[in-house]
Amino acid sequence: MAGLEDLYREIILDHYRSPRNRGELPVPPAHKVEGFNPLCGDEVVLYLDVDPESDMVRDVKIAGQGCSISQASTSMMSAAVKGRPLAEVRQLIRAFKALMSIHESKLEGDGEGDGSDLAAELAGVRLGDLEALQGVVKFPVRIKCATLAWNTLQQALDETAQAQA
Protein backbone atom coordinates (compact mmCIF):
# COMPACT_ATOMS: atom_id res chain seq x y z
CA MET A 1 0.00 0.00 0.00
CA ALA A 2 1.27 3.44 -0.90
CA GLY A 3 1.70 5.56 2.19
CA LEU A 4 1.33 9.28 2.72
CA GLU A 5 5.11 9.68 2.81
CA ASP A 6 5.24 8.40 -0.81
CA LEU A 7 2.98 11.25 -1.83
CA TYR A 8 4.02 14.06 0.47
CA ARG A 9 7.82 13.90 0.30
CA GLU A 10 9.60 16.48 2.43
CA ILE A 11 10.81 18.43 -0.61
CA ILE A 12 7.21 18.69 -1.84
CA LEU A 13 5.98 20.02 1.48
CA ASP A 14 8.87 22.48 1.46
CA HIS A 15 7.87 23.85 -1.96
CA TYR A 16 4.24 23.98 -0.79
CA ARG A 17 5.06 25.93 2.35
CA SER A 18 7.68 28.17 0.70
CA PRO A 19 6.79 28.40 -2.97
CA ARG A 20 9.53 29.73 -5.25
CA ASN A 21 9.03 32.48 -7.82
CA ARG A 22 5.67 33.69 -6.55
CA GLY A 23 4.54 36.94 -8.11
CA GLU A 24 3.72 38.58 -11.40
CA LEU A 25 5.62 39.86 -14.41
CA PRO A 26 4.66 42.77 -16.67
CA VAL A 27 2.72 41.61 -19.74
CA PRO A 28 4.28 42.10 -22.26
CA PRO A 29 7.11 41.24 -22.51
CA ALA A 30 6.01 38.28 -20.38
CA HIS A 31 3.23 35.98 -21.51
CA LYS A 32 0.45 35.13 -19.02
CA VAL A 33 -1.39 31.80 -19.06
CA GLU A 34 -3.95 30.43 -16.61
CA GLY A 35 -4.48 26.74 -16.03
CA PHE A 36 -7.44 25.21 -14.21
CA ASN A 37 -8.26 21.85 -12.82
CA PRO A 38 -12.06 22.03 -12.95
CA LEU A 39 -12.50 18.97 -10.76
CA CYS A 40 -10.83 20.31 -7.64
CA GLY A 41 -10.53 24.01 -8.38
CA ASP A 42 -6.72 24.08 -8.57
CA GLU A 43 -5.53 27.17 -10.39
CA VAL A 44 -2.12 28.02 -11.81
CA VAL A 45 -1.26 31.45 -13.18
CA LEU A 46 2.01 31.43 -15.07
CA TYR A 47 4.01 34.45 -16.26
CA LEU A 48 6.66 33.36 -18.72
CA ASP A 49 9.24 35.79 -20.07
CA VAL A 50 11.17 34.33 -23.00
CA ASP A 51 14.15 36.17 -24.48
CA PRO A 52 13.57 35.92 -28.25
CA GLU A 53 17.28 36.52 -28.99
CA SER A 54 18.69 33.67 -26.95
CA ASP A 55 15.51 31.52 -26.78
CA MET A 56 15.99 31.29 -23.03
CA VAL A 57 13.44 31.55 -20.22
CA ARG A 58 14.52 34.93 -18.89
CA ASP A 59 12.12 34.90 -15.95
CA VAL A 60 9.11 33.05 -14.63
CA LYS A 61 6.59 33.93 -11.91
CA ILE A 62 3.64 31.97 -10.61
CA ALA A 63 0.40 32.71 -8.82
CA GLY A 64 -2.77 30.74 -8.12
CA GLN A 65 -4.06 28.39 -5.49
CA GLY A 66 -4.66 24.73 -4.95
CA CYS A 67 -3.63 21.62 -3.10
CA SER A 68 -0.09 20.94 -1.93
CA ILE A 69 0.68 18.72 -4.93
CA SER A 70 -0.44 21.24 -7.54
CA GLN A 71 1.24 24.16 -5.82
CA ALA A 72 4.49 22.30 -5.08
CA SER A 73 4.64 20.98 -8.65
CA THR A 74 4.16 24.56 -9.91
CA SER A 75 6.90 25.88 -7.66
CA MET A 76 9.32 23.11 -8.64
CA MET A 77 8.51 23.64 -12.31
CA SER A 78 9.29 27.36 -12.03
CA ALA A 79 12.63 26.67 -10.37
CA ALA A 80 13.48 24.02 -12.96
CA VAL A 81 12.84 26.13 -16.07
CA LYS A 82 14.10 29.55 -15.02
CA GLY A 83 17.18 30.52 -17.03
CA ARG A 84 17.00 27.39 -19.18
CA PRO A 85 16.99 27.28 -23.02
CA LEU A 86 13.57 26.55 -24.53
CA ALA A 87 14.77 23.31 -26.08
CA GLU A 88 15.69 22.00 -22.64
CA VAL A 89 12.40 23.21 -21.20
CA ARG A 90 10.45 21.29 -23.83
CA GLN A 91 12.52 18.20 -23.11
CA LEU A 92 11.82 18.63 -19.41
CA ILE A 93 8.06 18.81 -20.03
CA ARG A 94 8.20 15.58 -22.03
CA ALA A 95 10.31 13.92 -19.36
CA PHE A 96 8.02 15.00 -16.56
CA LYS A 97 4.91 13.79 -18.37
CA ALA A 98 6.70 10.52 -19.09
CA LEU A 99 7.50 10.19 -15.41
CA MET A 100 3.80 10.53 -14.66
CA SER A 101 2.60 8.15 -17.37
CA ILE A 102 5.29 5.44 -17.11
CA HIS A 103 4.11 4.73 -13.63
CA GLU A 104 0.52 4.96 -14.75
CA SER A 105 1.05 2.16 -17.29
CA LYS A 106 2.99 0.13 -14.73
CA LEU A 107 0.06 0.47 -12.37
CA GLU A 108 -2.28 -0.80 -15.06
CA GLY A 109 -0.01 -3.80 -15.53
CA ASP A 110 1.00 -3.21 -19.16
CA GLY A 111 4.67 -2.56 -18.49
CA GLU A 112 5.63 -3.53 -22.04
CA GLY A 113 3.42 -1.28 -24.21
CA ASP A 114 5.01 2.04 -25.09
CA GLY A 115 7.02 2.11 -21.88
CA SER A 116 10.29 2.04 -23.82
CA ASP A 117 9.38 5.22 -25.73
CA LEU A 118 8.62 6.91 -22.46
CA ALA A 119 11.88 5.67 -21.01
CA ALA A 120 13.60 7.25 -24.00
CA GLU A 121 12.01 10.57 -23.13
CA LEU A 122 13.46 10.28 -19.66
CA ALA A 123 16.93 9.20 -20.74
CA GLY A 124 19.53 11.86 -20.18
CA VAL A 125 17.15 14.35 -18.62
CA ARG A 126 18.04 15.38 -15.11
CA LEU A 127 14.83 15.77 -13.19
CA GLY A 128 16.50 16.54 -9.87
CA ASP A 129 14.00 17.54 -7.20
CA LEU A 130 11.15 16.82 -9.59
CA GLU A 131 11.67 13.11 -9.05
CA ALA A 132 10.13 13.59 -5.65
CA LEU A 133 6.81 13.94 -7.46
CA GLN A 134 6.92 10.41 -8.85
CA GLY A 135 5.16 9.13 -5.72
CA VAL A 136 2.07 10.95 -6.98
CA VAL A 137 1.46 8.27 -9.59
CA LYS A 138 0.57 5.81 -6.85
CA PHE A 139 -2.42 8.09 -6.19
CA PRO A 140 -4.03 8.22 -9.65
CA VAL A 141 -6.59 10.91 -8.82
CA ARG A 142 -3.77 13.28 -7.85
CA ILE A 143 -1.77 12.95 -11.09
CA LYS A 144 -3.71 15.78 -12.69
CA CYS A 145 -2.75 17.98 -9.72
CA ALA A 146 0.92 17.39 -10.51
CA THR A 147 0.63 17.83 -14.27
CA LEU A 148 -1.46 21.04 -14.20
CA ALA A 149 1.59 23.34 -13.99
CA TRP A 150 3.31 21.51 -16.82
CA ASN A 151 0.32 21.60 -19.12
CA THR A 152 0.04 25.31 -18.40
CA LEU A 153 3.75 25.74 -19.20
CA GLN A 154 3.28 23.83 -22.46
CA GLN A 155 0.43 26.16 -23.37
CA ALA A 156 2.56 29.21 -22.53
CA LEU A 157 5.38 27.94 -24.75
CA ASP A 158 3.01 27.22 -27.63
CA GLU A 159 1.41 30.65 -27.37
CA THR A 160 4.77 32.37 -27.10
CA ALA A 161 6.00 30.55 -30.22
CA GLN A 162 2.85 31.55 -32.09
CA ALA A 163 3.22 35.17 -31.03
CA GLN A 164 6.82 35.25 -32.26
CA ALA A 165 6.13 33.40 -35.50
Add this chain to the structure above:
Amino acid sequence: MTALDIAKLKRDFPILERKVNGKRLVYLDSASSAQKPLAVLNAMDECHRNYYANIHRGVYTIAEEATAAFEAARRKVAQFVNAPRAEEIIFTRNATEAINLVAYSWARANLRAGDAIVLSHMEHHSNVVPWQMLAAERGVELRWIPLAPDFRLDLSNLDALLDGARLLAISAMSNVLGTINDIRPLADAAHAHGALVLVDACQYVPHVATDVQQWDADFIAFSSHKLLGPTGIGALWSRLELLEAMPPFLGGGEMIRDVRLDGFTTNDVPWKFEAGTPAIVEAVGFGAAVDYLSALGMDAVRAHEVSLTGYALEALRDRFGESLTIYGPTGVDRRGGAVSFLFDGIHAHDVSQVLDEDAVCVRAGHHCAKPLMRQLGVPATTRASFYLYNDEADVDALVEALAKAQKFFAV
Protein backbone atom coordinates in the same frame (compact mmCIF):
# COMPACT_ATOMS: atom_id res chain seq x y z
CA MET B 1 -40.86 7.67 18.49
CA THR B 2 -38.30 4.95 19.26
CA ALA B 3 -34.69 6.09 19.24
CA LEU B 4 -32.47 4.33 16.70
CA ASP B 5 -30.21 1.51 17.87
CA ILE B 6 -27.20 2.47 15.78
CA ALA B 7 -24.99 -0.49 16.71
CA LYS B 8 -27.71 -2.88 15.57
CA LEU B 9 -28.54 -0.81 12.53
CA LYS B 10 -24.91 -0.70 11.34
CA ARG B 11 -25.10 -4.47 10.88
CA ASP B 12 -27.77 -3.94 8.22
CA PHE B 13 -25.09 -2.34 6.01
CA PRO B 14 -22.60 -4.98 4.81
CA ILE B 15 -20.13 -2.41 3.45
CA LEU B 16 -19.60 -0.99 6.94
CA GLU B 17 -17.84 -4.25 7.86
CA ARG B 18 -15.20 -3.55 5.27
CA LYS B 19 -11.68 -2.52 6.24
CA VAL B 20 -9.66 0.01 4.24
CA ASN B 21 -5.95 0.32 4.96
CA GLY B 22 -6.57 -2.12 7.80
CA LYS B 23 -8.98 0.31 9.45
CA ARG B 24 -12.71 0.19 10.04
CA LEU B 25 -14.55 2.05 7.26
CA VAL B 26 -15.85 5.41 8.49
CA TYR B 27 -18.26 6.52 5.81
CA LEU B 28 -19.00 10.24 6.05
CA ASP B 29 -20.04 10.98 2.48
CA SER B 30 -23.74 10.15 2.49
CA ALA B 31 -24.67 13.57 1.12
CA SER B 32 -22.91 12.39 -2.02
CA SER B 33 -24.43 8.92 -2.00
CA ALA B 34 -25.69 6.70 0.82
CA GLN B 35 -24.75 3.09 1.54
CA LYS B 36 -27.31 0.34 1.03
CA PRO B 37 -28.90 -1.91 3.65
CA LEU B 38 -29.39 -5.64 3.14
CA ALA B 39 -33.13 -5.05 2.75
CA VAL B 40 -32.42 -3.12 -0.47
CA LEU B 41 -29.75 -5.52 -1.75
CA ASN B 42 -31.99 -8.52 -1.09
CA ALA B 43 -35.08 -6.97 -2.67
CA MET B 44 -33.14 -6.22 -5.86
CA ASP B 45 -31.48 -9.63 -5.87
CA GLU B 46 -34.84 -11.31 -5.37
CA CYS B 47 -36.30 -9.42 -8.34
CA HIS B 48 -33.39 -10.37 -10.59
CA ARG B 49 -33.50 -14.00 -9.51
CA ASN B 50 -37.23 -14.68 -9.29
CA TYR B 51 -39.46 -12.35 -11.21
CA TYR B 52 -37.41 -10.21 -13.55
CA ALA B 53 -39.09 -9.27 -16.83
CA ASN B 54 -39.95 -6.10 -18.69
CA ILE B 55 -42.98 -4.32 -17.28
CA HIS B 56 -46.32 -3.17 -18.71
CA ARG B 57 -45.94 -5.55 -21.66
CA GLY B 58 -45.96 -9.27 -21.10
CA VAL B 59 -49.05 -11.17 -19.96
CA TYR B 60 -47.00 -13.98 -18.45
CA THR B 61 -46.71 -14.45 -14.70
CA ILE B 62 -43.28 -13.01 -14.02
CA ALA B 63 -43.98 -9.96 -16.21
CA GLU B 64 -47.09 -9.30 -14.18
CA GLU B 65 -45.14 -9.74 -10.96
CA ALA B 66 -42.44 -7.34 -12.13
CA THR B 67 -45.08 -4.79 -13.18
CA ALA B 68 -46.84 -5.12 -9.84
CA ALA B 69 -43.56 -4.64 -7.95
CA PHE B 70 -42.65 -1.60 -10.05
CA GLU B 71 -46.02 0.06 -9.45
CA ALA B 72 -45.95 -0.92 -5.77
CA ALA B 73 -42.61 0.92 -5.52
CA ARG B 74 -44.27 4.00 -6.99
CA ARG B 75 -46.99 3.82 -4.31
CA LYS B 76 -44.38 3.41 -1.56
CA VAL B 77 -42.39 6.41 -2.77
CA ALA B 78 -45.60 8.47 -3.09
CA GLN B 79 -46.59 7.56 0.44
CA PHE B 80 -43.11 8.35 1.74
CA VAL B 81 -43.46 12.02 0.71
CA ASN B 82 -47.23 12.08 1.40
CA ALA B 83 -48.16 12.61 -2.23
CA PRO B 84 -51.95 12.52 -2.68
CA ARG B 85 -51.75 10.11 -5.63
CA ALA B 86 -49.21 7.49 -6.71
CA GLU B 87 -49.56 8.64 -10.36
CA GLU B 88 -48.01 11.94 -9.33
CA ILE B 89 -44.66 10.21 -8.85
CA ILE B 90 -42.69 10.02 -12.09
CA PHE B 91 -39.65 7.79 -12.02
CA THR B 92 -36.62 9.47 -13.58
CA ARG B 93 -32.95 8.55 -13.79
CA ASN B 94 -32.06 10.80 -10.83
CA ALA B 95 -32.99 14.17 -9.34
CA THR B 96 -31.02 15.94 -12.06
CA GLU B 97 -33.20 14.34 -14.73
CA ALA B 98 -36.31 15.23 -12.72
CA ILE B 99 -35.32 18.91 -12.81
CA ASN B 100 -34.45 18.68 -16.49
CA LEU B 101 -37.85 17.13 -17.15
CA VAL B 102 -39.48 20.26 -15.76
CA ALA B 103 -37.06 22.51 -17.66
CA TYR B 104 -37.71 20.76 -20.98
CA SER B 105 -41.39 20.04 -20.63
CA TRP B 106 -43.11 22.62 -18.47
CA ALA B 107 -40.69 25.52 -18.84
CA ARG B 108 -40.18 25.29 -22.60
CA ALA B 109 -43.96 25.11 -23.10
CA ASN B 110 -44.71 28.00 -20.78
CA LEU B 111 -41.80 30.45 -20.57
CA ARG B 112 -40.74 32.96 -23.16
CA ALA B 113 -38.22 35.78 -23.50
CA GLY B 114 -38.42 38.24 -20.64
CA ASP B 115 -39.89 35.76 -18.14
CA ALA B 116 -37.87 35.33 -14.97
CA ILE B 117 -36.80 32.32 -12.93
CA VAL B 118 -35.65 32.84 -9.34
CA LEU B 119 -32.85 30.61 -8.00
CA SER B 120 -30.58 30.92 -4.99
CA HIS B 121 -26.83 31.14 -4.51
CA MET B 122 -26.80 27.83 -2.66
CA GLU B 123 -28.12 25.69 -5.52
CA HIS B 124 -26.42 22.53 -6.74
CA HIS B 125 -25.36 22.66 -10.40
CA SER B 126 -28.32 20.39 -11.19
CA ASN B 127 -30.66 23.23 -10.22
CA VAL B 128 -28.58 25.89 -11.97
CA VAL B 129 -27.39 24.59 -15.34
CA PRO B 130 -30.79 23.39 -16.72
CA TRP B 131 -32.09 26.93 -16.16
CA GLN B 132 -28.97 28.53 -17.64
CA MET B 133 -29.47 26.36 -20.73
CA LEU B 134 -33.07 27.52 -20.91
CA ALA B 135 -32.04 31.14 -20.36
CA ALA B 136 -29.53 30.94 -23.21
CA GLU B 137 -32.07 29.33 -25.51
CA ARG B 138 -35.15 31.39 -24.67
CA GLY B 139 -33.89 34.67 -23.29
CA VAL B 140 -35.33 33.87 -19.86
CA GLU B 141 -33.93 36.00 -17.06
CA LEU B 142 -32.32 34.31 -14.05
CA ARG B 143 -32.47 36.04 -10.67
CA TRP B 144 -30.65 34.97 -7.54
CA ILE B 145 -31.60 34.96 -3.86
CA PRO B 146 -28.32 35.83 -2.12
CA LEU B 147 -26.74 34.24 0.92
CA ALA B 148 -26.84 35.94 4.34
CA PRO B 149 -23.80 35.94 6.64
CA ASP B 150 -25.39 33.18 8.75
CA PHE B 151 -25.34 30.87 5.68
CA ARG B 152 -29.10 31.13 5.25
CA LEU B 153 -30.99 32.77 2.39
CA ASP B 154 -31.19 36.54 2.49
CA LEU B 155 -34.90 36.98 1.85
CA SER B 156 -34.98 40.75 2.42
CA ASN B 157 -35.48 41.38 -1.29
CA LEU B 158 -37.64 38.35 -2.05
CA ASP B 159 -40.73 40.23 -3.23
CA ALA B 160 -38.75 42.26 -5.75
CA LEU B 161 -37.03 39.10 -7.01
CA LEU B 162 -40.36 37.31 -7.42
CA ASP B 163 -42.01 40.24 -9.17
CA GLY B 164 -42.76 39.00 -12.69
CA ALA B 165 -41.18 35.59 -12.01
CA ARG B 166 -42.72 32.42 -13.43
CA LEU B 167 -40.76 29.91 -11.37
CA LEU B 168 -38.92 29.71 -8.07
CA ALA B 169 -36.46 26.77 -8.15
CA ILE B 170 -34.96 26.25 -4.74
CA SER B 171 -33.14 23.67 -2.64
CA ALA B 172 -34.80 22.36 0.53
CA MET B 173 -31.41 21.57 2.06
CA SER B 174 -28.00 22.74 0.87
CA ASN B 175 -25.59 19.92 0.04
CA VAL B 176 -22.66 22.13 1.08
CA LEU B 177 -23.89 24.24 3.99
CA GLY B 178 -26.50 21.88 5.42
CA THR B 179 -28.89 24.83 5.60
CA ILE B 180 -32.57 23.85 5.59
CA ASN B 181 -34.76 26.32 3.72
CA ASP B 182 -38.30 26.75 4.99
CA ILE B 183 -40.21 25.85 1.84
CA ARG B 184 -43.81 26.70 2.77
CA PRO B 185 -43.37 30.47 3.19
CA LEU B 186 -41.21 30.58 0.05
CA ALA B 187 -43.90 28.68 -1.87
CA ASP B 188 -46.60 31.02 -0.53
CA ALA B 189 -44.60 34.08 -1.58
CA ALA B 190 -43.92 32.65 -5.05
CA HIS B 191 -47.57 31.70 -5.56
CA ALA B 192 -48.67 35.19 -4.48
CA HIS B 193 -46.63 36.46 -7.43
CA GLY B 194 -48.08 33.84 -9.79
CA ALA B 195 -44.87 31.81 -9.95
CA LEU B 196 -44.68 28.03 -9.66
CA VAL B 197 -42.25 26.39 -7.21
CA LEU B 198 -39.76 23.63 -7.87
CA VAL B 199 -37.99 22.14 -4.86
CA ASP B 200 -34.68 20.33 -5.17
CA ALA B 201 -35.30 17.98 -2.25
CA CYS B 202 -32.43 15.64 -3.00
CA GLN B 203 -30.69 16.30 0.32
CA TYR B 204 -33.88 16.76 2.33
CA VAL B 205 -36.08 13.73 1.59
CA PRO B 206 -33.50 11.16 2.83
CA HIS B 207 -33.16 12.89 6.19
CA VAL B 208 -36.36 14.67 7.18
CA ALA B 209 -39.98 13.51 7.05
CA THR B 210 -41.31 15.14 3.88
CA ASP B 211 -44.87 16.20 3.21
CA VAL B 212 -45.29 17.56 -0.30
CA GLN B 213 -48.81 18.72 0.52
CA GLN B 214 -47.62 20.77 3.48
CA TRP B 215 -44.93 22.39 1.30
CA ASP B 216 -47.56 23.27 -1.33
CA ALA B 217 -44.86 23.30 -4.01
CA ASP B 218 -45.52 22.40 -7.65
CA PHE B 219 -42.53 20.22 -8.52
CA ILE B 220 -40.31 18.22 -6.16
CA ALA B 221 -37.20 16.36 -7.28
CA PHE B 222 -35.30 13.74 -5.30
CA SER B 223 -33.20 10.65 -5.87
CA SER B 224 -33.07 7.09 -4.59
CA HIS B 225 -29.33 6.68 -4.09
CA LYS B 226 -29.09 9.31 -1.37
CA LEU B 227 -31.82 7.57 0.66
CA LEU B 228 -30.29 4.08 0.85
CA GLY B 229 -31.64 2.97 -2.53
CA PRO B 230 -29.76 2.19 -5.74
CA THR B 231 -28.40 4.65 -8.29
CA GLY B 232 -30.12 5.05 -11.66
CA ILE B 233 -33.51 6.06 -10.34
CA GLY B 234 -35.00 9.24 -8.94
CA ALA B 235 -38.40 10.82 -8.77
CA LEU B 236 -40.32 13.90 -9.75
CA TRP B 237 -43.49 14.69 -7.87
CA SER B 238 -45.95 17.18 -9.30
CA ARG B 239 -49.67 17.86 -9.16
CA LEU B 240 -51.70 15.65 -11.52
CA GLU B 241 -53.39 18.53 -13.34
CA LEU B 242 -50.01 20.17 -14.02
CA LEU B 243 -48.52 16.92 -15.28
CA GLU B 244 -51.52 16.31 -17.51
CA ALA B 245 -51.18 19.75 -19.09
CA MET B 246 -47.44 19.37 -19.73
CA PRO B 247 -46.08 18.07 -23.04
CA PRO B 248 -44.05 14.83 -22.86
CA PHE B 249 -40.30 14.95 -22.20
CA LEU B 250 -38.55 12.03 -23.92
CA GLY B 251 -40.27 10.19 -26.74
CA GLY B 252 -40.33 6.42 -27.22
CA GLY B 253 -42.06 3.29 -26.03
CA GLU B 254 -44.27 3.28 -22.95
CA MET B 255 -45.04 7.01 -23.11
CA ILE B 256 -47.51 6.59 -26.00
CA ARG B 257 -51.11 5.52 -26.29
CA ASP B 258 -51.03 5.19 -30.06
CA VAL B 259 -48.51 5.81 -32.81
CA ARG B 260 -49.42 6.26 -36.49
CA LEU B 261 -47.31 7.33 -39.44
CA ASP B 262 -48.59 10.87 -39.03
CA GLY B 263 -48.18 11.23 -35.27
CA PHE B 264 -48.78 9.86 -31.79
CA THR B 265 -50.95 10.32 -28.75
CA THR B 266 -49.50 10.19 -25.25
CA ASN B 267 -50.09 7.72 -22.47
CA ASP B 268 -51.61 8.72 -19.13
CA VAL B 269 -49.54 10.32 -16.38
CA PRO B 270 -47.10 9.12 -15.05
CA TRP B 271 -46.17 6.80 -17.96
CA LYS B 272 -46.38 9.75 -20.37
CA PHE B 273 -43.06 10.85 -18.84
CA GLU B 274 -41.42 7.43 -18.62
CA ALA B 275 -40.24 6.67 -22.16
CA GLY B 276 -38.41 3.42 -22.73
CA THR B 277 -37.78 0.52 -20.38
CA PRO B 278 -37.33 2.09 -16.96
CA ALA B 279 -34.97 1.09 -14.15
CA ILE B 280 -37.19 -1.79 -13.01
CA VAL B 281 -35.00 -3.50 -10.43
CA GLU B 282 -33.83 -0.11 -9.18
CA ALA B 283 -37.45 0.92 -8.62
CA VAL B 284 -37.90 -2.20 -6.51
CA GLY B 285 -34.78 -1.20 -4.56
CA PHE B 286 -36.06 2.37 -4.19
CA GLY B 287 -39.29 0.97 -2.73
CA ALA B 288 -37.37 -1.28 -0.33
CA ALA B 289 -35.29 1.71 0.79
CA VAL B 290 -38.31 3.83 1.71
CA ASP B 291 -39.81 0.78 3.46
CA TYR B 292 -36.63 0.45 5.51
CA LEU B 293 -36.65 4.15 6.44
CA SER B 294 -40.38 4.16 7.18
CA ALA B 295 -40.00 1.17 9.51
CA LEU B 296 -37.35 3.05 11.48
CA GLY B 297 -39.41 6.23 11.37
CA MET B 298 -38.16 9.43 9.73
CA ASP B 299 -38.64 11.36 12.96
CA ALA B 300 -36.21 9.00 14.69
CA VAL B 301 -33.76 9.33 11.77
CA ARG B 302 -33.94 13.11 12.00
CA ALA B 303 -33.57 13.12 15.80
CA HIS B 304 -30.45 10.94 15.55
CA GLU B 305 -28.89 13.16 12.90
CA VAL B 306 -29.65 16.37 14.80
CA SER B 307 -27.96 14.93 17.86
CA LEU B 308 -24.97 13.60 15.89
CA THR B 309 -24.52 16.84 13.91
CA GLY B 310 -24.58 18.79 17.18
CA TYR B 311 -21.94 16.46 18.59
CA ALA B 312 -19.77 16.90 15.48
CA LEU B 313 -20.05 20.69 15.37
CA GLU B 314 -19.06 20.88 19.02
CA ALA B 315 -16.21 18.37 18.66
CA LEU B 316 -14.76 20.27 15.68
CA ARG B 317 -14.94 23.60 17.49
CA ASP B 318 -13.51 22.21 20.74
CA ARG B 319 -10.61 20.48 19.07
CA PHE B 320 -9.62 22.97 16.37
CA GLY B 321 -11.01 26.34 17.45
CA GLU B 322 -10.16 29.17 15.11
CA SER B 323 -7.91 27.09 12.85
CA LEU B 324 -10.97 25.42 11.32
CA THR B 325 -13.77 27.36 9.63
CA ILE B 326 -17.18 25.74 9.31
CA TYR B 327 -19.23 26.88 6.32
CA GLY B 328 -22.81 26.50 7.46
CA PRO B 329 -25.22 27.34 10.27
CA THR B 330 -23.57 26.93 13.66
CA GLY B 331 -26.63 25.50 15.44
CA VAL B 332 -28.42 22.22 14.72
CA ASP B 333 -31.75 23.96 14.28
CA ARG B 334 -32.94 24.05 10.64
CA ARG B 335 -29.76 22.38 9.49
CA GLY B 336 -28.94 18.96 8.06
CA GLY B 337 -25.99 16.67 8.62
CA ALA B 338 -23.64 18.03 5.92
CA VAL B 339 -20.73 19.84 7.60
CA SER B 340 -18.32 21.71 5.31
CA PHE B 341 -15.09 23.10 6.66
CA LEU B 342 -11.61 24.30 5.85
CA PHE B 343 -8.40 24.35 7.83
CA ASP B 344 -6.38 27.51 7.67
CA GLY B 345 -3.76 26.96 4.99
CA ILE B 346 -4.52 23.32 4.20
CA HIS B 347 -6.27 22.47 0.97
CA ALA B 348 -9.39 20.30 1.17
CA HIS B 349 -7.87 17.64 -1.09
CA ASP B 350 -4.82 17.25 1.10
CA VAL B 351 -7.07 16.88 4.14
CA SER B 352 -9.16 14.15 2.56
CA GLN B 353 -6.02 12.37 1.34
CA VAL B 354 -4.75 12.10 4.91
CA LEU B 355 -8.21 11.06 6.13
CA ASP B 356 -8.22 8.19 3.63
CA GLU B 357 -5.22 6.70 5.47
CA ASP B 358 -7.57 6.18 8.39
CA ALA B 359 -10.42 4.93 6.17
CA VAL B 360 -12.39 8.12 6.84
CA CYS B 361 -14.36 8.90 3.67
CA VAL B 362 -15.22 12.56 3.19
CA ARG B 363 -15.82 14.65 0.11
CA ALA B 364 -13.40 17.35 -0.95
CA GLY B 365 -14.00 19.86 -3.69
CA HIS B 366 -16.66 22.25 -4.87
CA HIS B 367 -19.55 19.81 -4.28
CA CYS B 368 -21.13 20.70 -7.64
CA ALA B 369 -21.97 24.13 -6.26
CA LYS B 370 -19.37 26.41 -7.81
CA PRO B 371 -21.50 29.58 -7.67
CA LEU B 372 -21.82 29.03 -3.93
CA MET B 373 -18.09 28.36 -3.51
CA ARG B 374 -17.41 31.68 -5.27
CA GLN B 375 -19.78 33.41 -2.84
CA LEU B 376 -17.93 31.80 0.07
CA GLY B 377 -14.63 32.85 -1.49
CA VAL B 378 -13.06 29.38 -1.30
CA PRO B 379 -11.96 27.04 -4.10
CA ALA B 380 -12.97 23.90 -2.24
CA THR B 381 -14.06 22.62 1.15
CA THR B 382 -13.91 19.30 2.94
CA ARG B 383 -17.36 17.96 3.74
CA ALA B 384 -18.35 15.31 6.24
CA SER B 385 -21.97 14.25 6.03
CA PHE B 386 -23.88 11.99 8.35
CA TYR B 387 -26.66 9.49 8.01
CA LEU B 388 -28.53 7.09 10.25
CA TYR B 389 -25.66 4.53 10.29
CA ASN B 390 -23.11 7.02 11.68
CA ASP B 391 -22.42 7.36 15.37
CA GLU B 392 -20.24 9.35 17.75
CA ALA B 393 -17.34 6.93 17.22
CA ASP B 394 -17.38 7.92 13.53
CA VAL B 395 -17.22 11.59 14.47
CA ASP B 396 -14.37 10.84 16.90
CA ALA B 397 -12.50 9.03 14.10
CA LEU B 398 -13.00 12.07 11.88
CA VAL B 399 -11.66 14.44 14.54
CA GLU B 400 -8.60 12.26 15.21
CA ALA B 401 -7.82 11.94 11.51
CA LEU B 402 -8.23 15.71 11.07
CA ALA B 403 -5.80 16.32 13.94
CA LYS B 404 -3.33 14.10 12.08
CA ALA B 405 -3.83 16.09 8.88
CA GLN B 406 -3.35 19.37 10.71
CA LYS B 407 -0.13 18.10 12.25
CA PHE B 408 1.11 16.72 8.93
CA PHE B 409 0.68 19.98 7.08
CA ALA B 410 1.59 22.27 9.97
CA VAL B 411 3.21 25.34 8.46
